[in-house]
Amino acid sequence: MSTVLEQLPAGAKVGIIRLRSLGDCVLTTPAIHLLKSFRPDLKIAVVVEDRFAAVFRGNPDVDAVFSPAPGELTIWRPQLVINFHGGTRSLWLTALALAGWRAGFQHFAGQAVYNVTMPRAQAVFGVERPVHTAEHLASGMFSLGVPVGEVPRARLFSRPAVAERPYAVIHPVASAADKSWSAAGFRAVAEHLRELEPVFIGGPGDDLSAFAGFRTVVGAPLEETMTLLAGASLFVGNDSGPAHMAAALGVKQVVIFGPSDAVTWAPWRVRAEVVNGRGSMANVTVEAVLAAVDRL
Numbered sequence: 207m208s209t210v211l212e213q214l215p216a217g218a219k220v221g222i223i224r225l226r227s228l229g230d231c232v233l234t235t236p237a238i239h240l241l242k243s244f245r246p247d248l249k250i251a252v253v254v255e256d257r258f259a260a261v262f263r264g265n266p267d268v269d270a271v272f273s274p275a276p277g278e279l280t281i282w283r284p285q286l287v288i289n290f291h292g293g294t295r296s297l298w299l300t301a302l303a304l305a306g307w308r309a310g311f312q313h314f315a316g317q318a319v320y321n322v323t324m325p326r327a328q329a330v331f332g333v334e335r336p337v338h339t340a341e342h343l344a345s346g347m348f349s350l351g352v353p354v355g356e357v358p359r360a361r362l363f364s365r366p367a368v369a370e371r372p373y374a375v376i377h378p379v380a381s382a383a384d385k386s387w388s389a390a391g392f393r394a395v396a397e398h399l400r401e402l403e404p405v406f407i408g409g410p411g412d413d414l415s416a417f418a419g420f421r422t423v424v425g426a427p428l429e430e431t432m433t434l435l436a437g438a439s440l441f442v443g444n445d446s447g448p449a450h451m452a453a454a455l456g457v458k459q460v461v462i463f464g465p466s467d468a469v470t471w472a473p474w475r476v477r478a479e480v481v482n483g484r485g486s487m488a489n490v491t492v493e494a495v496l497a498a499v500d501r502l
Contacts, residue, residue, distance in 0.1 A: 209351030210307050210322055214285060216247050221284035221303055223253045223296045225274055227381075228428075228447025230339070231261040232454050233474065234290055235361040237343040242267040244352045253279055253299060260428040261451075264363040279303045288350070289314065290343055309350060324349045336469045359475035360454035364429070366437030373403040373421075375435055375452065377443030379412045386444050387462045387487050387495075389416035394492045395442050395499060396420055402439055407431060407448065440502060442495070445471055453478065460498045462490055477502065 214220075220241070224234045231254060242250060251270035252262045262268045272278040279287070279299060286307040289300045297316040300308050309322035317323070327337045327345035331354070337345070344357040378392040393416070396404035406417045410425040423434065432451060435441065441452035441459035445466045452459050453476040460479045461472070464487035468480050479498035483489035 210286065210309070211241075211245060211351030214245070214248065214307075217249065218247075218286065219249045219251065219282060219284040221251050221253060221272075221279050221282065221287045221305065222290060223279075223287065223299055224290045225253065225293070225296055226255050226258055226291075228258055228261070229450040229471065230290075231258045232360045232362065232447065232450040233340045234343055235261070235265065235267070235454065236340050236358050236474075237290070237347045238265070238267045239358055239361055240344055240347045240352050240355075241350075244347075251279065251282055251284065253296075258428070260432065261362065265361060266363075267361070274299060276302060288346060289320075290346065309346070311346065322350070330354065336467070338472065338474060339470055340474045357475075359456075360450065362432055362436075362451060362454040364432035364436045364455065367433045369403075369437055371403055372401065372439045373405050373437070374399055374440040374442060375438040375448075375457075376404055376406050377408070377441070377446055377448045378406060378414070378417070379408050380444040380446045384465050384487065385446070387464070387490055391490070391492050391495060392442070393417065395495060398496050398499065399440075405434065405438075407434065440499070442499065449473060452476075458502050460495060460502065462487070462495060464488075464490070 249269045253272045259271050262271050284305045287300050287303045287305040289296050289310040292314045301319045307322050308320050310320040311324045324346040327342045330345040330348050348354045380386045404420050406422045408414045408424045414422045435452045436455045438457050441457045443449050445463050449461045453473040458477040462481045464483040468482050481494050
């Protein structure tokens with residue numbers, strides 16, 4: 207029986223729904239690259255919230271970036287829609303696209319909307335181990351007909367920032383308080399760096415006052431953050447979206463994990479050290495992080 211990708215005509219349009227969040231968007235790019243490499247004739251569009259659209263702009267694998275406004279994807283008239291998000295909003299966008307093929311993972315709600323089911327990644331790879339998020343998303347492409355193979359590194363495209371001296375980017379915040387290591391710990395890292403200038407970054411509304419005396423960048427547009435990360439010699443931070451951006455840009459890094467799963471969210475395809483608190487950031491010592499920094 208032929209696969210969906212074998213049945214798609216030359217030059218067909220494929221819509222990929224990946225509404226958010228930052229790390230998920232970055233880790234969707236390997237799957238997109240696999241699809242485009244297998245079928246370079248396809249036209250690929252990504253539906254994503256405006257605040258994360260910069261992840262996909264400038265990517266040669268992506269032909270269009272749409273907002274989740276109802277109708278944008280429908281007007282584009284894709285022949286195949288792949289829902290990588292799985293929520294209620296993405297389900298409606300999948301249905302409203304009116305595509306002939308509508309693909310979603312088997313664990314998604316609203317299975318009646320889909321006529322193509324993507325199985326568990328473990329079934330695709332023939333394993334029962336936990337899989338990385340990049341592998342999970344890539345498995346969807348494999349199930350649609352891309353030959354199973356190595357999942358590449360994520361892809362971001364940004365020119366490195368021009369700096370007077372080498373620098374390290376430190377991201378001391380996260381999406382939740384229990385995913386954030388201590389400010390005192392991150393200050394110790396900054397003070398430990400000898401040959402690199404520490405640059406602390408945070409999103410809109412983040413308080414970086416604990417790092418007064420160091421260079422800080424708060425609330426920069428995503429494009430500027432990408433440029434800053436692209437020029438860095440080292441990244442140190444919590445498990446967060448910027449860590450995945452740095453990995454996609456090939457920046458070596460130390461990433462600190464507490465309650466989140468380091469297997470699922472570890473830096474992908476980049477030289478990295480993971481410091482794992484195994485359930486709590488309180489278990490992460492300054493000594494362990496500094497030792498990881500020194501190894502890099």
